[in-house]
């Protein structure tokens with residue numbers, strides 16, 4: 001949709017003005033969505049988030065941070081062969097993310113389909129915890145003959161960090177077999193119905209106690225939010241979270257956060273509101289990272 005964003009805004013994430021070498025945080029995009037099973041188009045996510053990012057003031061009075069004071073580099077999008085399959089792209093993302101992590105910089109992935117998050121998690125040692133915001137369990141061992149399918153991402157993450165070091169927030173959709181697997185593997189989660197009734201304090205306590213002081217990687221599938229806030233996504237699922245309700249959780253965990261991603265934004269299906277939400281969330285997390 002050409003009219004969603006002005007055409008004369010820069011193509012990089014707003015306020016990400018540092019070079020790679022001088023940066024503490026590296027943003028990169030991956031325009032890949034080949035395993036999409038319902039509505040593809042998450043490949044448009046990275047650039048839509050970047051364009052939307054210019055809508056906001058660089059200073060946020062709520063966090064007290066001016067993003068211009070942070071050393072952030074926007075690498076752009078990772079190049080891959082247009083015939084590349086998901087395994088090849090996963091390998092590329094993993095080695096690129098590893099080059100960031102090795103230099104003690106914080107990786108921030110803009111997706112792209114959710115399967116890519118596993119590659120960034122794998123670029124860290126396996127002594128981390130992963131907080132996943134997702135409407136879906138994505139806990140299938142295989143889907144459509146692929147191990148790295150968007151429907152398997154949490155399972156691949158569990159393979160790396162261990163079942164007990166995952167927390168899933170905002171669940172409201174899982175196949176019956178998948179739900180049984182989730183229970184069998186004893187994955188900690190808070191579903192959207194429980195989340196709605198619980199206090200922030202209780203939710204934060206539950207998450208922090210399950211991570212037991214580990215460093216935390218946060219993966220956000222934008223479909224965790226109610227389609228009223230995030231209609232621009234491949235598999236929208238009603239009864240979702242209200243975006244402002246996740247901020248206290250992110251703020252409480254922020255001293256432990258070592259990287260994050262924002263995935264599955266598909267700007268073909270809305271007027272930009274999902275990309276604006278993704279960009280604002282990205283900015284908020286960037287502001288909170290130490």
Ligand SMILES: [Mn+2]
Pocket residue numbers: 134135136221223224235
């Ligand atoms: Mn999802």
